[in-house]
Amino acid sequence: MNIFDDLSGGKSVFKNKKYLDHRFLPDKLPHREKQIKSIAKYWKEALDGVTPPNITIYGKTGTGKTAVAKFVMKQLKEIAEPNVRVEYIRCTDYSTEYQVLARLCQLMGKDVPFRGWTKAEVINVFKDTLRRNVYDEKPILIVILDEIDILLRKDGDGLLYTLTRTDNISILSISNYVDFKRFIKPRVKSSLRDREIVFPPYGANQLVDILEERADMAFKKNVLEDDVIPLCAALAAKEEGDARYALDLLRTAGEIADERGSDIVKGEFVREAKEYIEHNKIVEIVSTLPAQQQRVLEAILYLTKRNEEITSGKLYETYKKLSRGKDIVSYRRIFDFINELELLGIISTNTVSRGRGRGRTNIIKLQCDVSLLEDALWVI
Ligand SMILES: Nc1ncnc2c1ncn2[C@@H]1O[C@H](COP(=O)(O)OP(=O)(O)OP(=O)(O)O)[C@@H](O)[C@H]1O
Ligand SMILES: [Mg+2]
Known part of the structure; x- marks a missing residue:
């Protein structure tokens, strides 16, 4: 008995998963x-x-x-x-x-x-x-x-x-x-x-057409619940009409079905797929950040969990405290880190005016889920 026989012998909702792979080039490209x-x-x-x-x-x-x-x-x-x-x-x-x-x-x-x-x-x-x-x-x-x-x-x-x-x-x-x-x-x-x-970005209906084409090739007959494809399409349409994301959702939902030993792909698996993909994305981004930047992120997480308004000054103080005086970068470098984290979509910044004569302040906000980030920082 070979271990691979055992694995492939298990039942699956997929006929051939390769058709949901990014690298597969379909013969038909609807809406293009x-x-x-x-x-x-x-x-x-x-x-x-x-x-x-x-x-x-x-x-x-x-x-x-x-x-x-x-x-x-x-x-x-x-x-x-x-x-x-x-x-x-x-x-x-x-x-x-x-x-x-x-x-x-x-x-x-x-x-x-x-x-x-x-x-x-x-x-x-x-x-x-x-x-x-x-x-x-x-x-x-x-x-x-x-x-x-x-x-x-x-x-x-x-x-x-x-x-x-x-x-x-x-x-x-x-x-x-x-x-x-x-x-x-x-x-x-x-x-x-x-x-x-x-x-232009794809709309939800266009994504439905794209997914249906690929799903026919990739899945066995009648394994998708009716709302699976529309749900993948709607979620991806919200993510700027990204067909790759739509395909990822569909494939991951299928994989969840296999993992659970379910004969059908349920709508709820799509929502789970979304969380799973987001989790992986954040983990991947955070784990490749330099250590200093991870510590800045930890400081943001720390303040967010305490419901504090995060200014760059307060962030720097917290960062120093968490670093316990070791390898601290300059206050100026913190601004570069903030910019980079914003570009990665992990945080957002918003300049607010404090009223006459008191200047303007940058307020930093976490853009991803607190527990997601906690997991990601924990993993590394
Ligand atoms: N109209 C379409 N019909 C079928 N599949 C599509 C269509 N548009 C995109 N896809 C699929 O979606 C995935 C992403 O598409 P593609 O790689 O061409 O995007 P891109 O615009 O090059 O994105 P990036 O800017 O990230 O490189 C691929 O797997 C591709 O086959
Ligand atoms: Mg490309």
């Missing part, structure tokens, strides 16, 4: 027909030997940007390769100009070390490889730069400069932020001349 068509219309020019215009896709997290780009890429590759090359780069994996160009070389069959060369050397080899690889056949390379804001913030706009100054390259940039172009200098911006495509 317009965006798919826009990209295809621009890229079609490549089939006629014309370099397509650069494109920028904007949208909040989970609005289908990556899925749509990969979908259109797959379709174009089917009919256009080898005359047109399309390459996908995730800038979280390749986050500098050097790394992206080295990766593009590698994809075109030319191995370039990921460190050690000068940038100019990599640029030269890249252009040379391109000339040999792409120009011999038909002269077009489409580069998808997913999560481009990460690269711009870390390494500036050098990559865009190089790519826009190289003939016959078309760029598709994907960004979570509408204002990512503030990282691009005017001279690069003017040669980018991109067409913009916006991905």
